[in-house]
Amino acid sequence: MQVANGQEKLYQELIEAGLVLSQERDLDVLLDKIVETALSIAQADACSLYVIQNNVLEFKIARNLTLEKKNVSYPKNSFQLKLDSNTLAGHVAVSGKTLNIQDVHRLHDQYDFKFDNSSDIKLGYETRSMLVVPVKNLSGTVVGVLQLINHNRNGEILPFPREVISPLTVIANQSGISITNTLLSNQLEEAHIETVYRLGMAAETRDKETGNHLKRMSHYSKILAKAIGMDETYQQTLLNAAPLHDVGKIGIPDHILQKNSKLTPEEWEIMKTHAELGYQILKDSKAPLLNMGAEIALSHHEKFDGTGYPKGLKGDRIPLEGRITAIADVFDALTSRRCYKKAWDFSDVQDYCTSEKGKHFDPELVDRFFEQMTEIVSIYNKYKD
Amino acid sequence: MQVANGQEKLYQELIEAGLVLSQERDLDVLLDKIVETALSIAQADACSLYVIQNNVLEFKIARNLTLEKKNVSYPKNSFQLKLDSNTLAGHVAVSGKTLNIQDVHRLHDQYDFKFDNSSDIKLGYETRSMLVVPVKNLSGTVVGVLQLINHNRNGEILPFPREVISPLTVIANQSGISITNTLLSNQLEEAHIETVYRLGMAAETRDKETGNHLKRMSHYSKILAKAIGMDETYQQTLLNAAPLHDVGKIGIPDHILQKNSKLTPEEWEIMKTHAELGYQILKDSKAPLLNMGAEIALSHHEKFDGTGYPKGLKGDRIPLEGRITAIADVFDALTSRRCYKKAWDFSDVQDYCTSEKGKHFDPELVDRFFEQMTEIVSIYNKYKD
Structure with a gap:
């Protein structure tokens, strides 16, 4: 094989994940698998997934590895965000562009949103770096938002490196396609x-x-x-x-x-x-x-x-x-x-x-x-x- | 980048093809795209695709680049093969295993089938090497068969090299999943x-x-x-x-x-x-x-x-x-x-x-x-x- 080992493994992981996500037809299981894959590809500590339904961003699922290790339970109930730039996820959904934030506590004035740390305080967690990726299908339609939190390298929380953006975009695209397919089948079945x-x-x-x-x-x-x-x-x-x-x-x-x-x-x-x-x-x-x-x-x-x-x-x-x-x-x-x-x-x-x-x-x-x-x-x- | 160029290009092609195939919901367009992709990945001169429907192998679509260049029209009408080992495609569908045949005119006695050259004679074409891949979804269910003909390297017809089998299997898997999804949606819509x-x-x-x-x-x-x-x-x-x-x-x-x-x-x-x-x-x-x-x-x-x-x-x-x-x-x-x-x-x-x-x-x-x-x-x- 002529491929550098790390890269080759990543490509194979992406291909395998693509197959798994495109086969899954149960929406809840699919969303689970998307979050799991995104966490692993981005080496993130936490991840939330939003899906656009009826013109709002519907929060669907979250994972937080640190809180899980500490047995701290965190909110998993569905809530909704407006489709506008007043929140981080809304901003990415509307702009269709990835946001890579080194430190959420030092956000520039260019954004309409500020980081809301109330949930961190409640849970005893510290959000620092964030990578927020639009979930699109190939036609470019934004279907949802993947929000990755705290890039973890050997226990140290760092900004998300540029190299994870491209593989994460592949996963986000596959997720967009699979979510669209699954929602369409569900509607047809209903x-x-x-x-x-x-x-x-x-x-x-x-x-x-x-x-x-x-x-x-x-x-x-x-x-x-x-x-x-x-x-x-x-x-x-x-x-x-x-x-x-x-x-x-x-x-x-x-x-x-x-x-x-x-x-x-x-x-x-x-x-x-x-x-x-x-x-x-x-x-x-x-x-x-x-x-x-x-x-x-x-x-x-x-x-x-x-x-x-x-x-x-x-x-x-x-x-x-x-x-x-x-x-x-x-x-x-x-x-x-x-x-x-x-x-x-x-x-x-x-x-x-x-x-x-x-x-x-x-x-x-x-x-x-x-x-x-x-x-x-x-x-x-x-x-x- | 640490990846050898050729391999990297191949991986990116596979990922891109996976996304395209998993998004496509029109069965005819999907089958077209599968054959197109398989031809390109295997560097084959021709390709046929069979899909299992109602317990028979339904011939769906074929491409033959040489005949197209010569403006020779070739049969594209649907026909059916039994799901048994008496034909090449049937054998692969039943066994679920890939067949890599260096020369179809020198088939071993171990097979129940012989190569039928009547169609070659009619069309003035010479089939030599063949790579026949089962189209499976991830659960291992055989959904169809991809039959690739004549590996073409710079105009010379050679046996299919081993290196194309693994990427073709990825394409076959993605095809299996996408065909299954599309057939299910079509059934639901009907x-x-x-x-x-x-x-x-x-x-x-x-x-x-x-x-x-x-x-x-x-x-x-x-x-x-x-x-x-x-x-x-x-x-x-x-x-x-x-x-x-x-x-x-x-x-x-x-x-x-x-x-x-x-x-x-x-x-x-x-x-x-x-x-x-x-x-x-x-x-x-x-x-x-x-x-x-x-x-x-x-x-x-x-x-x-x-x-x-x-x-x-x-x-x-x-x-x-x-x-x-x-x-x-x-x-x-x-x-x-x-x-x-x-x-x-x-x-x-x-x-x-x-x-x-x-x-x-x-x-x-x-x-x-x-x-x-x-x-x-x-x-x-x-x-x-």
Whole structure:
């Protein structure tokens, strides 16, 4: 190899960090890794990271190695700075230029800001040198600010040497790209989940159902999925797909869907088609969320003993998400007030569901469900109508 | 600087390429850039890129500098290879290991594949050395294969030197991560668009409307947006949001929505609430698609002279997307057969719409719309009922 060892190691570290940062899709983990990498590249004692969201600088995360060694806890709560030159981070975000400050206590008059040492005093820390780098993507858009504090060489606090600026700029660029990508994916995922929910709500509205039934029953479903050991992805998909269970009601005629008295046997047969209709609206999608929604729409009225509809499936032949949402749906219906009935007490609902073990419900799921009473009550209270 | 010049340049090239590849979100552009970078790093004469999709190796893109210089056109059409060891690319995809072949005409018996020279003969090209690198993300999942052909040093074709393997592996890793990220975003975006469409379809089904009305009217809307010079993003958002225009019909009672005779004035007033109901279903979203959908639902029955509903807005006070979809919606209604009427001829529809310039429709939009007859007819034929 023809490369001087130190430089070569640095380049390899930069390349490796670039790969790691560009692969990370979880925003919190990504921000953690950015701060970790910046601390190491700059040999800094502390680092804060701000991200621009809704036109403000959002403080996201900080590390302080000295305070951590001394077991001093320091503020990690999010706060916001205005996007103007009245603060150090704001100045760098607005100007898009790196600031290398030898000693924060001797700032020139050319800046609109002064160093605010109140936090240092509170924590017994002394901020001296600072390197503040704009986090940009390649288009030059400032996405955030990296604020590095106290360059530490063998225990001595020195100004940040010029040589760290260029590698830190590489890390800041990669961070800008990865943060932008991650925020975009998160927005897209939220948009998808939100649209699915509005589809469920649109069906609910036809049914003249109001309130938080969809929220409660989907959270109950997730709690049960977690209790039986299903993984995070399954739990999350179920949480977001469960609101689609009654989407087929969009296709049920008003005079049946909104009838105030008991349905005739013929009307009841039509009412029951909502399971198949919901499946028709959602089936054959490439989206996992809609696929699970289709399964749930089709199977949430099947019963464990095979007396349910539309297919009369028995036991394990009913998809798991159908068996889970069946319990969550009935539990919420019974514990809620409807125009024709009062809300039941939890203990009465538990008695009823227990009596339906092996009949309407998967017996094991009933047991697991009622073991989660603390979580269930907390959802019940959070989304009370 | 302590770094030998050549190595330093290479490292900087790798870092720069990493940033560029990790920022790119358009799959085709990304694949182009990957091949470009790989050619340059490996000093190769040609390069092909395969991506694994649905469990096959999908050939995506190739470059051949020699053939390009000679103006020989070579196949760029997508084809598929099985994911097994019967081909070179398949072998590398399955094994996950790089193959460095000095001369493809002298392959050892240890491989299940032989070099297929039929394409060389057809093109008058001679493949000799090959470097085939698996495209992996950091989790080690093989995402595709980069196949580099003929290492070119000053016009001489040589085997690929060992030194290019390590930088190429960096590029392959970055490519793997970026391809994975881009495919995931694309899937998420498709899922979002698909869900929006199913929401529109669910409303359509209640109306007992069938067929491709939503597809046609949203494409007509896009054609008009393009004709008046709106940008790609607007055109695309409009294309995907237009299917939501009648989503409020979910809330209209059956006896009005499905009435076979003329509506009474009172029924008509209720029917008209579908604009506001649609807005209620879609409003206050963070998703641009739903926001535009809300605007369209609310305003697609406004008329240019202020005689429309629900707000009786006039001229430019009607949102542009409302004025566009009004034309697209009426045009499709008139050119389609309905149970109560025949489909009109295009020329009659054009006469009618022209007579409504400044009354129902924005006069300028009517003119621009009918200038696009070729594109309109092609959509009409593509999505015929």
